Amino acid sequence: MSQKVWEDLYSEVGTNLTPSPIRELVKYMKKPGMISLAGGNPDPEIFPVKEFQEAAGVISERGKEILQYGGTGGYEPLKDFISQWMAPRMGRVTSPGEMCITTGSQQVMDLFAAVMLDPGDVVVVEEPTYPGATHALKNRKARFITVPCDSEGMKVELLPEILEQARKGRDRVKFIYSIVNFQNPSGYTLSLPRRKKLLEIAESFGTPVFEDDPYGHLRFDGEHEPTIFSMDRSGLVIYACSFSKILAPGTRVAWVTGPEDVISKMVMVKQGSDLCTSVLAQGLVYEYCRLGHMDSFLPRIQEHYKKKRDAMDAAFREFLPSTTTYETPSGGFFYWLALPGVNTRDLFFKAIDRNVSFVTGDSFFPTGGGEEYLRACFSYANADDFPEAAKRLALAINDLGQ
Ligand SMILES: Cc1ncc(COP(=O)(O)O)c(C=O)c1O
Structure with missing residues (x-):
């Protein structure tokens, strides 16, 4: 009864609220052994x-x-x-x-x-x-x-x-x-x-x-x-x-x-x-x-994240198929991978089976599209895991038969 009352009273914004697509994927990412390239959080290891x-x-x-x-x-x-x-x-x-x-x-x-x-x-x-x-x-x-x-x-x-x-x-x-x-x-x-x-x-x-x-x-x-x-x-x-x-x-x-x-x-x-x-x-x-x-911390985090960026770059270069393309970022937290012909929503579930996760490209296209992309973050996960993450991602792409 009370739910109906609320539903009749919600605003248009309230009625049409949907959970963030990224949060929706989070539940799949909590499996034991998962290497998550999904979360864009800063690395707590470097917090001052x-x-x-x-x-x-x-x-x-x-x-x-x-x-x-x-x-x-x-x-x-x-x-x-x-x-x-x-x-x-x-x-x-x-x-x-x-x-x-x-x-x-x-x-x-x-x-x-x-x-x-x-x-x-x-x-x-x-x-x-x-x-x-x-x-x-x-x-x-x-x-x-x-x-x-x-x-x-x-x-x-x-x-x-x-x-x-x-x-x-x-x-x-x-x-x-x-x-x-x-x-x-x-x-x-x-x-x-x-x-x-x-x-x-x-x-x-x-x-x-x-x-x-x-x-x-x-x-x-x-x-x-x-x-x-x-x-x-x-x-x-x-x-x-x-x-x-x-x-x-x-x-x-x-x-x-x-x-x-x-x-x-x-x-x-x-x-x-x-x-x-x-x-x-x-x-x-x-x-x-x-x-x-702040002034002494900035060079330290730049160095820290640069090492992680380099580790991800090396892992992607070694293990991802040549059909997967990307630009090496000069800063920040993110890689944006283009996988022509691959629907990364389908790939996501194959990747979860292989214990690696990312955020699907469509999450970043507010008017639709983006299925052939994915975001991989190097900020949060342990850099020692990047080669294994890249190998698993390559296997998941292979599982899709692409
Ligand atoms: C582009 C961009 N703007 C703004 C924010 C919000 O950051 P905060 O509210 O923590 O300052 C984020 C967080 O990830 C972001 O990526």
Whole structure:
């Protein structure tokens, strides 16, 4: 009886909620002996536990401040630290009003969507893209137009036509969402010429860009590309980054930088969402940074994940069939494998039988497709297991008769 009452009362979003496709696959991944290349978690072996314990001394020193509610825009000392520390990336020291500390960068999507989207509005996303982003946007009843990617990231040259068509069809395109560095799931990085072009197109159409950059600091090879934010002269870019991958996701501390007006609206939405991000967590993260640990930790994790990337690369090169193709990522956590003629949903169950798992490509295509791809993460699993994982994957491909 009561279930029926609830069902009649759910909103349209509530009625149509579906579990994340990745979470659906998780139950198969818990078999004993499974090597999981599925989870995109950071490696807990490298968490800076000792340094964080040291930072916890701040509770004795500033307990009365950081155990209290805080400002919705964030803990000021942390904001100051981030704007100084990020200045080389952002092109300048941003002002406090241009930044909001958030509860993970996942919350940035939710706040930005609340500020920007009415039901049915369109967001342009990469294909493939991060399902956590499309989930947050779908909660606001967004629709998607996808732009394919190659090894230089989003094919921005397709954007003018796409935006023109949307205009003609009276679709309200509210922003373009791009994961600019070592993209989740593809590992691709948007090249400098494409960053410039994207900005040019955004300016000419008056369409904002949401630059999502949780992996940007995890570069192993080559030079950092400038952020789109740093090149923007029109105030059309909002930039999100997070401590999740460069410190620990359990902190749930991230931030967004953008035009003051937009940020102040996001802060107002946040007031109705969580009042403020845990001040305790922000205080700990601030103290950790103030003690200089962030600067010494970054080279260590870059080295750590580079070794894991190299181990995965060697294993894939040795054991995967030559029909399976991929680009070696220059940073981040992910390999994106193309398996022409293979449906990776079918492959998934063969792989589970062989005790290896991955995430199927279709999970990253919000408008359908992607069956011939899979995402393999090198961040979480033990690198010593990569050769065995690659062998099992090759056997599973063989089992499918491909
Ligand atoms: C591209 C991208 N953006 C945002 C997030 C959210 O990260 P967090 O909320 O931990 O900062 C993730 C998490 O995996 C991600 O891959």
